Amino acid sequence: MFAFSIPASAFSDSKEEEEPELLTESAIVVDKSSGLTLFEKNAEQEMYPASLTKMATAIYAIENADLDEKVTVSENARSVEGTRVYLEEGEEVSLEKLVQGLLINSGNDAxxxxxxxxxxxxxxxxxxxxxxxxxxxxxxxxNFTNPHGLHDEDHVTTAADLAKLTRYALKDPDFKEYFGAEELDWKGESWETTILSHHRLLLEDKGLTITGGKTGYVEKSGNTLATSAKEDGMEVIVITLKSDSQDIAYSETEKLLDYTFDTIEAPDIPEMEAFSIKGKERAFFKSSSLLNMVN
Known part of the structure; x- marks a missing residue:
């Protein structure tokens, strides 16, 4: 059994605010710069990510291939179920366009x-x-079994891992651009339109500085949401998994962003007290006695 003594400095100059209570089953807030976890609920619980999987597919493609490469679409890709960018069998598309369609319009075919x-x-x-x-x-x-997040019992991750993935991917300028894109003009063999990001907060930005996002949904996963936001020099990543509705996913993401930006300021981050348990870094959040993991 571990015994901890919390230094007085961990509570100095803190703002009094209760941590949010969430209906969402699993959630995490991470400081993008330092990697400090500022809030978590069941963050290491095994979950189904749905289309948040596509963030992994996108950054893998960006880092392991030339985005100018031409891709020939197969019948298998054309016929995949779920959200699509309506690729046609035999159509030639640049890898960059596929990554954009994957992140912005959540195309399973891409x-x-x-x-x-x-x-x-x-x-x-x-x-x-x-x-x-x-x-x-x-x-x-x-453990991912496919590139898109359609349900498979063995296709699993955690909120903590998804936050780490998002933080890693956002270091790449191409990923950051596509992740934060609100719309994209799409011209394909069977579909010509302007596709819009599926992330409601990115489009509405209700007083929040949303810098990017990705949505997901399959029945077994519930609504899943990845969001990045910036305020007063601090950028954070919010992951929510298994919300019962889109409204809950968005409202609780907003609640977590309000809580984080109201409670802590960027200069406070380096002053947090950190130590290690079982090989994992942890830190005292200055406005709380809770222990939060650093990823």
Missing amino acids: GVAIAEHLSGSEESFAEDLNEYLEQEVGLEDT
Whole structure:
């Protein structure tokens, strides 16, 4: 059993505000710059990510291929179920366009086309992706079986891993651009339109400085949401998993952003007290006695 003594400095100059109570099953808030976890609820619980998977597929493609490469769409990619960018069999599309369609319009067909182009099949891509996520990104509790997040019992991750993934990916300027894009003009063989981000807060930005986001939903995962936001020089990443509705996912993301930005300021981050338990860094949040993991 561990015994802890909390230094008085951990509470100095703190703002009194109760931590949010959430209906969402799993959630985490991470400071993008330092990696400090500022809030968590069941952050290491195994969960289904749905289309938040596509963040992993996107950054893997960006880092392991030339975005100018041409991809020939297969019948398998064209016929995948769920959200699509309506690719046609035999259509040639740049890898960059597929990554954009994957992140902005959540195209499952774009995900399959990327996977087949990079690894030959979805199954081989899943093996390559998992190795990359473990060795390059440092994820410990993630196993993906496909590039898009359609449900599979073995397709699992955690809020903590997804926050770490988002933080890693946002270091890449191309990913950051696509993750934060509100719209994209799309011209394909069967579809010509302006596609809009599915992330409601990115489009509405209700007084919050939302810098990017990705949505997800399948029945078993519930609503999943990844969001980045910036205020007064501090940028944070919020992951919410298994919300019962979109309204809950968005309102509780807003609640977490308000709580974080109201409670802590960027200059406070380096002053947090940190120590290690079982090899994982932890820190005292200055406005709370809770222990929060650093990823």
